[in-house]
Amino acid sequence: MQDINRSRVLLTVGTASSYCLVPLLAYITTLKLKLDGTWNAILLVAFFTCVLSVVASRFKWVTLRATIECLGCGFLLIIPITISTYIAAKLNFPLADAQLARWDSMLGVDWPFIMRWVDEHSLAAEVFNRAYRTFSYQLILYPIVLIVFNKINQAYQMVSVYGLLCFLASAVSIFWPALGTYTFYQFDASTLKNLDATYGYFFLEQFQAVRDNPDFVWSLEQSVGIVTFPSVHAAVATLCAWAIWPVRLLRYPVLVLNIAMALSAVPAANHYFIDVIAGCLVALVSVILVRSVTQSREGIFPELMRLRLSTKKVNLSPE
Numbered sequence: 001m002q003d004i005n006r007s008r009v010l011l012t013v014g015t016a017s018s019y020c021l022v023p024l025l026a027y028i029t030t031l032k033l034k035l036d037g038t039w040n041a042i043l044l045v046a047f048f049t050c051v052l053s054v055v056a057s058r059f060k061w062v063t064l065r066a067t068i069e070c071l072g073c074g075f076l077l078i079i080p081i082t083i084s085t086y087i088a089a090k091l092n093f094p095l096a097d098a099q100l101a102r103w104d105s106m107l108g109v110d111w112p113f114i115m116r117w118v119d120e121h122s123l124a125a126e127v128f129n130r131a132y133r134t135f136s137y138q139l140i141l142y143p144i145v146l147i148v149f150n151k152i153n154q155a156y157q158m159v160s161v162y163g164l165l166c167f168l169a170s171a172v173s174i175f176w177p178a179l180g181t182y183t184f185y186q187f188d189a190s191t192l193k194n195l196d197a198t199y200g201y202f203f204l205e206q207f208q209a210v211r212d213n214p215d216f217v218w219s220l221e222q223s224v225g226i227v228t229f230p231s232v233h234a235a236v237a238t239l240c241a242w243a244i245w246p247v248r249l250l251r252y253p254v255l256v257l258n259i260a261m262a263l264s265a266v267p268a269a270n271h272y273f274i275d276v277i278a279g280c281l282v283a284l285v286s287v288i289l290v291r292s293v294t295q296s297r298e299g300i301f302p303e304l305m306r307l308r309l310s311t312k313k314v315n316l317s318p319e
Contacts, residue, residue, distance in 0.1 A: 007160065010156075011073050011156050014163055015163070019076075019080060025087050029091060032216065032217040034218060038220045045072060046076060049072030052072075062152065063147055066147050067143070067147050071144075074159045077159075077163045086210050086218050088170045089177055101184055104274055107274065109272075114267055119191075120193075122194045129194075129195065131263075132268040134257065138257075158239065161286045162236065165283050166232060173229060177229075179207070180271065183270075196268060203270075230281070231265040233264070233265045234275065234283075237262035238287075240254060241254060
């Protein structure tokens, strides 16, 4: 229970803090925000999350409270996370596509070849197309699944890790903004037979506008995912595989699904392979940081604590 309380505090404080820090950063970077209608949605979600959480706490409905808080904070985090990606792009660092492509080459990755091969194999293309689109569904479903399986602390940690990895990805993307593989390799998407090219170009208008237009105004309605390096899809895939791992029944199906989702970022979504690697690393760092804050020393070092307790017993025993 102590670990659950720590995880609750981290999630709620982290969510609230993001609404203070992100607008401040937007102001500092001169990113204009259009929040007229958005504020109504934010306040409505925050109000119902708080009220229902208090009611659930009053009646000691721990499972219901965890569901409300995880989903409520998860939805509330969407807006500051999205704004943070535009803040990163607004700083307008030089495009890093050439460097990212060079790193791929050093790894032996031939992106045009991968695209041709996947597109020629309809089953592989369909798997990647579908896996890529499971992103939002997994983020909504898995905290509920964890709570149902009585992994409440893991559910709180999952949502906190999601928020942290997204903010870290935004921070990293400041230094490596990119147009992505479709543009860099001048890829003709009209030649694709099975792969969906939607995510290859649809973000470019917003990405270039926030970088080049000093009068650009952010709005939730127009927002899209504009981070290339690191891949947030790969980061979330890593998060989901880690989060569901304690649920033995779902462990391996979810692992397979998220391996596919992480890899799908390359053929289905305009990413370099190095983006996927970086996304996985960002997720692992986020998991370590959240667990280090939310778990008690007993939870992190169980063997060490048992050793200490046994030593004390020996010292206290009469000679």
